[in-house]
Amino acid sequence: MKVTLIKPGIGSIISGYNINEGSMEPLQLAILAGLIEEPDEVVLFDDRLEEVPFDEKTDLVAITVDSFSARRAYEISSNYRIRGVRVILGGMHVSLLPEEASLHADSIVVGDAEPVWKQIMYDFKNGTLQKIYSPGFGIPQDGCFPKRDIFKGKKYLPVSLMQFSRGCKFNCTFCSVSKFFKHSHQCRKIDDVLYEIEKDKLKTILFVDDNLITNRKEVKIFLKELIPLKVKWASQSSIDMTGDLELMRLMADSGCVGNLIGFESININTLKWFNKSPNIRDFNNYKEALTTFRDHGFLTWASFMVGNDFDNLDTIQRTVEFAMKSKFTLAFFHVLMPYPGTEIYQQFKAEDRLLYDGHWWNHPDYKYNHAPFQPKMMSAEQLREATIKANKDFYSVSSIAHRMFDGRTNMRNFINFSIYTRFNYVLRKTSI
């Protein structure tokens, strides 16, 4: 039996420009590939990087779906199904909107796919494929290891993705992770994580946990065990980590080079509206927090969500100035997205502010970076333009030069400097 795994792209028709440069390995598909045993065969097609060969022979297709790629995922599914190939959909978007996803697939997975993947293979071979599998959430990747050779020959960024945990204990009103995992957080078995690093000889790792530091006790045990492996790593984590100096020390000692931090806004009213608890707690200490990052030599990739109910064109500009002044290694300015199932989505729906019939992810006119709701202080088009300008300004030549000169972070050593130059180059290209 041959299984084809697909990572859908947003597609140039939807995005209007190539936003796929700098793609990362689709870890979740490698985990499923690792569960497919010989003599069964598995291949991966990454729609962001290559054409999907719909006529190539295959028995079963599995597609991972997030809200941005949902429309393209449904299109790919349809292309296979009209050829008589059965398709399974899984991923965050499918779990948030199972009824919608069911219309575009022979079977769907709600929740983590690993616990049911072997059952799915068995059912497919025996002609008993079920319409829906709902395994829920348990210990992530319990005894499951990615088959990374499916990435061979594809032009991904040179960093290996891994997970130590899934979910997050916080309850931010815009966050689909929080809805997906119902505010729960689970760590993998530490021995599994260490084994995976050694088995695959990983040296440069991005922990794509929703919030790596959620379980302080577990993560500290893990980091102590990570030190002898001498890897370099980065993570997605919340800013409240800076209040725990033991954790910060362990992160530095175990090879942390930087972290993606969701700042979201520099306005306390917005943070309260978002219920972004870790930031609210540390709001008056942002300056101190940034100093702590610097003291440990960590690069900071800051993420901001613009277009909230307290934002106008002036506050968006001030947010960009804050990011430049803070000399962040990278910053991402996103239009606030009302993801299905989130509180923000429900609020906009109740206030009749959703555009694209309330289904932006599956609407033929929706394009990436467009605001799918009516902002309070500007038009949707003004928000789109302001977001594009924010990214353009942040990655302007003068801003890149200004931010580079930080001897405690961006120019601290050769590794930091090469990360700084490479990623600023990639993001400048996609921002202009």
Ligand code: SF4
């Ligand atoms: S802290 Fe991050 S991952 Fe956790 S709920 Fe908030 S936005 Fe989501």
